[in-house]
Amino acid sequence: MDASDFSRLAESIAEFIESRSRLSVGPVHCPPIASKKHITFITVAILIWTPFFLKKLIDGNTVLQDKNIWMAGAIFVSGAMFNIIRKMPMFLLDKNDLSKLAFQLAVMAMWK
Numbered sequence: 001m002d003a004s005d006f007s008r009l010a011e012s013i014a015e016f017i018e019s020r021s022r023l024s025v026g027p028v029h030c031p032p033i034a035s036k037k038h039i040t041f042i043t044v045a046i047l048i049w050t051p052f053f054l055k056k057l058i059d060g061n062t063v064l065q066d067k068n069i070w071m072a073g074a075i076f077v078s079g080a081m082f083n084i085i086r087k088m089p090m091f092l093l094d095k096n097d098l099s100k101l102a103f104q105l106a107v108m109a110m111w112k
Contacts, residue, residue, distance in 0.1 A: 014025040034042070056062050063069055065099040082088075 009090055010028045010030065017023060017025055018039045053062075083090075091101045
């Protein structure tokens with residue numbers, strides 16, 4: 001089997017069986033991801049949720065307007081960039097027990 005066939009796994013398995021055994025597998029039935037009931041429920045939920053979201057957006061109380069979220073993201077990105085630039089390993093062997101790994105955090109690596 002070709003490794004790129006995982007996106008359509010059932011069809012590729014059927015083709016593989018047909019090519020190796022000369023047996024006819026028949027059509028492969030693939031149901032849709034979401035049924036009509038699921039789509040209806042999601043649509044109704046979005047319509048009910050929209051006014052509450054708009055009120056929070058106008059008041060400025062959304063997740064994207066929270067300064068603590070932005071500060072945490074900035075610290076994470078700066079620590080990750082520090083590790084990428086300096087090519088720091090994500091883990092090392094533990095000096096006390098060589099069968100264990102010692103993981104390093106990006107923020108702790110900046111203060112060493």
